[in-house]
Amino acid sequence: MTNFSFLLPVLALSISLVFAVDASTLQDFCVTNPIGQGNSECKDPKLVGANDFFFSGIHIAGNTTNPSGSKVTPVFASQLPGLNTLGISIARIDIAPWGINPPHTHPRATEIFTVLEGTLEVGFITSNPDNRHFTKVLQKGDVFVFPIGLIHYQRNIGYDNVVALVALSSQNPGVITIGNAVFGATPEISSDVLTKAFQLDKNTINYLQSKF
Amino acid sequence: MTNFSFLLPVLALSISLVFAVDASTLQDFCVTNPIGQGNSECKDPKLVGANDFFFSGIHIAGNTTNPSGSKVTPVFASQLPGLNTLGISIARIDIAPWGINPPHTHPRATEIFTVLEGTLEVGFITSNPDNRHFTKVLQKGDVFVFPIGLIHYQRNIGYDNVVALVALSSQNPGVITIGNAVFGATPEISSDVLTKAFQLDKNTINYLQSKF
Amino acid sequence: MTNFSFLLPVLALSISLVFAVDASTLQDFCVTNPIGQGNSECKDPKLVGANDFFFSGIHIAGNTTNPSGSKVTPVFASQLPGLNTLGISIARIDIAPWGINPPHTHPRATEIFTVLEGTLEVGFITSNPDNRHFTKVLQKGDVFVFPIGLIHYQRNIGYDNVVALVALSSQNPGVITIGNAVFGATPEISSDVLTKAFQLDKNTINYLQSKF
Amino acid sequence: MTNFSFLLPVLALSISLVFAVDASTLQDFCVTNPIGQGNSECKDPKLVGANDFFFSGIHIAGNTTNPSGSKVTPVFASQLPGLNTLGISIARIDIAPWGINPPHTHPRATEIFTVLEGTLEVGFITSNPDNRHFTKVLQKGDVFVFPIGLIHYQRNIGYDNVVALVALSSQNPGVITIGNAVFGATPEISSDVLTKAFQLDKNTINYLQSKF
Amino acid sequence: MTNFSFLLPVLALSISLVFAVDASTLQDFCVTNPIGQGNSECKDPKLVGANDFFFSGIHIAGNTTNPSGSKVTPVFASQLPGLNTLGISIARIDIAPWGINPPHTHPRATEIFTVLEGTLEVGFITSNPDNRHFTKVLQKGDVFVFPIGLIHYQRNIGYDNVVALVALSSQNPGVITIGNAVFGATPEISSDVLTKAFQLDKNTINYLQSKF
Amino acid sequence: MTNFSFLLPVLALSISLVFAVDASTLQDFCVTNPIGQGNSECKDPKLVGANDFFFSGIHIAGNTTNPSGSKVTPVFASQLPGLNTLGISIARIDIAPWGINPPHTHPRATEIFTVLEGTLEVGFITSNPDNRHFTKVLQKGDVFVFPIGLIHYQRNIGYDNVVALVALSSQNPGVITIGNAVFGATPEISSDVLTKAFQLDKNTINYLQSKF
Structure with missing residues (x-):
């Protein structure tokens, strides 16, 4: 990347970089290299191969030795370039016993949460004025939906690790952790x-x- | 509305209230009566008149005698039925001296904030991992943008009331006040x-x- | 409004099914009862509860004793009414040893395929004129993307059952199995x-x- | 359906016409009966047949004996109910020698104009500030694009009738004839x-x- | 690819400006520098600051000493780069006594018109075949909606200047003044x-x- | 600019070719040169002329001397650069007596098929589980709709050539011929x-x- 910087003035005048929307595709796919946030150009289709649509390691547990006792492993367009323009992504969530995934929103995605292992409480809160709290205890094989933009959380209430696979309705859903923000x-x-x-x-x- | 409630079980089985998206229109307009949240049917175009596109009173100050010292007066599709399907709405914001409009998000809208009177500090925070805080002092005639889904706030830092007019990119932007939620x-x-x-x-x- | 109630049976027959698009929501959610295909009305938000966003049993293996040796268990808006208008769904796929999920397309969704158990070959074919075949052998923990509208398949090439969880970018992705169609x-x-x-x-x- | 007609006035007052967007479909199709402008409910898929996707008579010349010497024969969702939700429509245009299709816009559609017979001049004007006028003489077999929302016109400059088939990027493109409006x-x-x-x-x- | 390099100078002049749609964002924001019409690349997020979301001077009256006696001061993405991809913009409108904002359309935006000062008549005309004229006299604090694509106008009918703030549902709404076009x-x-x-x-x- | 060519390898890795969606435009038009698949940048508007919106030769019969006895002549954004971002395209179809246009799908477009000459059978098949076959015999002046993503075909059943003009709801509809794929x-x-x-x-x- 070092010898790339001197190009910036030229790029700034000519092409520079990009754009960003979730919408209908105009071609079979538009694979992008994850050079930077928001980079969404199409790789030459002739150079695209099966590996552009491939990611491995989602079976590996995330490291939950941190204050919240949880870890999110994203498989977004940044990690899986073939997802660019396709409007969907996934992630693995690990939560240690009594750990939490603290209250947060995804500004660009609905989330479908599928429990692979463990027992947990999940919840989301509706917008003003009611701020209703919808909550549920989930077991292995349970599925729950967190609608786009709403604050939600998960809390391990069992004695074993929680493992979940989530689907998100954007290639780059975004995360706003309320406490951090x-x-x-x-x-x-x-x-x-x-x-x-x-x-x-x-x-x-x-x-x-x-x-x- | 009293004699309407007995219909609900039947409605629940049959029509109920219909749908809800911001997208291209299919006709000049689709005015709706605000029977309930999410009600988006079109009024017979022959019965539609200029008053369906009209709202009055946005010049009247909102009552800020409340803990946060601020008041939002919405002009959304619920208040102005002609906005249905058109993807935009406005609101008036009043903030007493040293009052705040507390941190909140609009899950479905970007906001353009225009200062009509007063001096205030505004800010928004970007999503993870950086949680950068963009802040600015605004005076009369200043305009500021809060991008869709991000947490933002306003704080009166002057000696007079703040009056602002905001534009929102949805007919029903939604509000999630962080503290309340x-x-x-x-x-x-x-x-x-x-x-x-x-x-x-x-x-x-x-x-x-x-x-x- | 009193004389409105007698219309309801007729309304149920006539208007019914209403509309259908994947687009930005206009409210927090728009839960629908799965009366029929394409049924997209909003349940009264006051009657909506956590169970509207809940589905259980995705850990139960599908019955693969059929000619193709595979079974898809869908969790679409028909099975999980809270998904209505949210543009995403999931499914479980079971494939017996040497079984296949035969060539098919989803006209309305990209699919992210995550292997929970087993070893399989997957592939998709690009559109004319090249009809390139992208193929890959997947193991537990591998993820693969099938872009929207393209013909794809999976084939168990191991000695154990394949179990996969897939995410789809529509509440009702549709399936066109080439042979059947x-x-x-x-x-x-x-x-x-x-x-x-x-x-x-x-x-x-x-x-x-x-x-x- | 006989006893359905008396309901129409009531329907017009109550539910009326429902919704209206051009967007991704949620099912194979959503056929609607053309009860009124903007009517977009889905006919029961089991009652849908090939005739719902069929229209005949586009080969019949329109009657151009009127002041502008032209006639548009629309095949929109109102005329071809199977087009509902599919975001496209067509029309036939007949223009007598020296007749015109006067300056107009389609607020919801780009138009692709294909000349089947005759010789004509066409043009469109760009938006402010330039108001550039793009014009071209077209013959049989020529194709021209009028981008969405821009004012355009056609004028027969030959000795024979002009016959054209146009494609429009909305099921209900709308027409605003400048002079009339x-x-x-x-x-x-x-x-x-x-x-x-x-x-x-x-x-x-x-x-x-x-x-x- | 060897003989492709000589194209670069041409590419630099021609491609540039890139793309352009109003749709869901893929990231918090995508600020663009207003190099030219339709320029929509994302500025490096690390270089983005609060000033990219800021515009000042909307309280300054526009100069209405021109034939129509009115002046529009736009705050579109060209003037406020932070609006890029966010689907909304605003403008100030000044109309001298008996001045008009002549009949025009916005091909890409609905307009919400808010009267800050003065008394005026506004109107819009529906599409064919009815060409209905919806008109209303507005005072300070009144709000009126002009649906996307329809011809509309404003006329000062008082003795003082009219000042209005308008919200538009596109970052670049476009204006087609009928007389000019x-x-x-x-x-x-x-x-x-x-x-x-x-x-x-x-x-x-x-x-x-x-x-x- | 001469020393810009050595950048190509970098450009190929980084920016390459851009993006691709069907969505609302952000400007009057965004003409692109067909340098490559998926290339969607805007030509400098000042250099755009009427010829960018023009295509000729659609009246010329395609060569049907091939195994299927049919020929499709596309007028997509690759052939008519002015169509870029406008969400629509057309094509001419020629089918020799007893020739067929074999079963295929358009992953990104609904098709409206208009018969200019000849007699043919057309059909499409709905998605699982019903796989209903909707079929119809068409004559000159008949119009038929093939909904987006569904498998469809045409077969000449007369003694003369079939000539058809089709409209497609994407600038690049894509074709997947089932047999070939x-x-x-x-x-x-x-x-x-x-x-x-x-x-x-x-x-x-x-x-x-x-x-x-």
């Missing part, structure tokens, strides 16, 4: 906003911001 | 999830849940 | 068309049509 | 607007309005 | 077409063409 | 798959594969 943004959100928004004193807000 | 959901989200997600002790979580 | 259509396609299209004699065509 | 609207547009917009005196505007 | 196209539309289309004599048409 | 793929599909899928012995499969 609100208390861990860079630079920080003013504590004046957060104390008022969460009705917490400044010390608690500062404590929260130091954690994320 | 996370700490005020019905039924409550288990404190096991929230203590872990926000790294707070159970008492603070309980306190938060009692507030929302 | 071409040789098993009702009424039959004229053997004049088929002899010419497949350059086979009339006896072979008749034999094929008797099999499907 | 501007000078023939009901009720009339105030002459104050028109004198200023077209820099004509009031008498000429009144004369124009009396003509349309 | 029909009588001011370059090169001119043949007077044979216009005399027939508007039933005016050649002198009046020539007069009109000289004015635009 | 299944029996003529490169490399061949394993005969193990085909014998099982079509319940034919290996010799017949080998014979079929040698033919395609």
Whole structure:
């Protein structure tokens, strides 16, 4: 990539990079190399091969030794270039006993969650004004839907690891983890906003911001 | 509406309320009566008149005497039936001095925020992993964009009321206020999830849940 | 509105099935009861509960004692009403040793195929004029993409059952099994068309049509 | 269906016409009966037959004995119910020698114009600020594209009738004939607007309005 | 591919501008520099800042000293690069007393018109065959909808300036002013077409063409 | 710009050829030069002229002296660059007496088939599980619809050539001829798959594969 940088002025004037939508395709496929976020050009179809549609290792457990006790292994267009323009992706989720996948949204995707192993509680919350909480305990073989854009979470409530495979309705669904976005943004959100928004004193807000 | 409820079981079996997408229209317009959420049938075009495309009162200040010191006055398809199928709506936002419009997302719309009166700070946070915080002080005549699905907020930092007019890229953008959805959901989200997600002790979580 | 109720039986017969597109939602969700193909009305949101987003039993093996030695267990909007308008679905695929999932297309969906158990060969063929055949041997933990509309198949080449979970980019992807559609259509396609299209004699065509 | 007709006035008031978008289908087809503009419910698939996808008579010349000397014969979803949800339609255009198809737009469709007989001039005008006029003389076998939403026209410049077949990228493209819309609207547009917009005196505007 | 390299200079001049659709985003945002019409590449997200989502000056009155007595100040993706791919834009409209915003269409956008100051008449005309004229007198605080693709206008009928803020459902809505497109196209539309289309004599048409 | 050519290997790896969707346009048009499949950049609008929207020769009969006795002459975006982003295309179909257009699908388009000359049988087959065969005999002036993604065919059953003009709802509809894709793929599909899928012995499969 080093000798690529000097090209940028030219690129900036001429082609530069791209675009980004989920929509009907115009050809059989449009494979892209994951050079950067939002890179969606088509690889020459003659150079495309089966490996462009292939990914391996989804059977390998993610490392859950972290504060939330969970790990998401994405297979998005960045990991599987053949998904470009096709409007779908998957991910593996591992959750240690009593770990959680904390409240988050996918701004660009509905998620279908399929339990391969374990027992967990899942939930999502509807938009204003009702903010209804839909929750369910899931076992192996259960399937649950988190509609696009809504806040949802999973919590392992069993004694074994939870393993799940999820399908997402975008090649790049995006993830906004509520805690990280609100208390861990860079630079920080003013504590004046957060104390008022969460009705917490400044010390608690500062404590929260130091954690994320 | 009282004598309408007995129809619900039948409706549930037969027509019920129909559908819901933002997409290209198939006719000049498809005005709907706001019978219920998601109601999108077309009024007989012969009965449609100019008033179906009309709303008045957007110049009237919203009542900001509430904990957040702000008020949103929506002009969505529910308030302006002629907007049905047209993929756009507006709202007025009033914020008292030092009031805030707390962190929230619109799952179905980008927002263009135009300041009519006052001085305020606005910001939005990008998705994982960076959670970058883009913030700006706005004055009268300034315009700012909050991209679809991202968490954003506004805070009055002046001595006068803030008045803004916003445009939204959906006839029904939806609002998810983070605090309400996370700490005020019905039924409550288990404190096991929230203590872990926000790294707070159970008492603070309980306190938060009692507030929302 | 009182005299509206007597219309309902007629409405049930006439309007019924309503519409059908994959597009941005206009509300958090639009749950539908699976009365019939293409049924897409929204259930009253107040009556919607977590069970509308739930399906169980995807861990149960499908019965592969049939000529092709394979079984697809769909979890589409018909089986999981909460998927309505959300543009995604899943399915489980079981293939007995040396069984196949015969060549077919999904006219409305890209498929991401994830191997949970077994060893198999998969392939898809590009459109005219090249009709390139992309093929790959897959093991447990491998993922493969079949782009929307292209003919594809799977074949168990191991000694154990193949179990796969697939994600599809439509709530109702549709399946066109080539053999069934071409040789098993009702009424039959004229053997004049088929002899010419497949350059086979009339006896072979008749034999094929008797099999499907 | 006989006792169905008395319901129509009620239907017009209550459910009426439902919805309307051009988008991906959710099923093989969604045939609709042409009860009214914008009517998009799906006929029971079991009752659908080949005739729902059939229209005849496009070889019959339209009657061009009218002031503009032209006639459009539409084959839209209203005329061919099988086109519902499929995003395409066609029309036949007949233009007598020196007749015109006056300047108009299709708000929902690009048009591909194919000359079957005759010689004509066609043109379209780009949007502001350039208002460039793209024009071409066409003969039998020529094809021309009018991009969606742009004002265009055709004029027979030969001695024989022009016959054309056009394809349109919507099941209901819509037509706005500029002269009719501007000078023939009901009720009339105030002459104050028109004198200023077209820099004509009031008498000429009144004369124009009396003509349309 | 060897003889392909000499094409690059041409490619640099020709390809450039890239693509262009309103659709779901594939990432948080895709900021573009306004190099030219239709330029939609994504700026490197790391170089994006709050100013890319910012525009100032919408409170400044437009100069209405022109024949129509009105001025539109656009805030489209060309003026506010952060709007790229987000499907929405705004504009300010100033109309002097008795000035008009002459009949025009937006081929790619519905418009929501909000009156900030003044009194005006607005109207739009439906498509063929009815060409119904929907008209309304608006005051400060009134809101009116002009559905996508339909001809519409505004006319100041008060003694003060009209100031309006409009929201448009496209990042680049396009404007076709009817008078300019029909009588001011370059090169001119043949007077044979216009005399027939508007039933005016050649002198009046020539007069009109000289004015635009 | 001469020293730009050495960049090609880099460009080939990085940007290559771009994107591809059918969706709403963002400008009046986006003409592309047919440099390669999937190439969808916009030509500089100032260099665009009427010829970019023009194609000639659709009145010339295709050469049907081939095994199927039919010929398709496409007018897609590759042949008519002005069609880029506009979501529609056309083609001419010639079928000699007793020739056929063999069973095929268009993965990205509905087709409206208009008979200009001759007598033919047409048919399409619905998806699983019914695989219903809808068939019809067509004469000059008849119109028939083949819904997107479904297998369909045409067969000349008269004594004269069939000439048809078809409209397709994509700028690049794609064609998958069933026989070619299944029996003529490169490399061949394993005969193990085909014998099982079509319940034919290996010799017949080998014979079929040698033919395609």
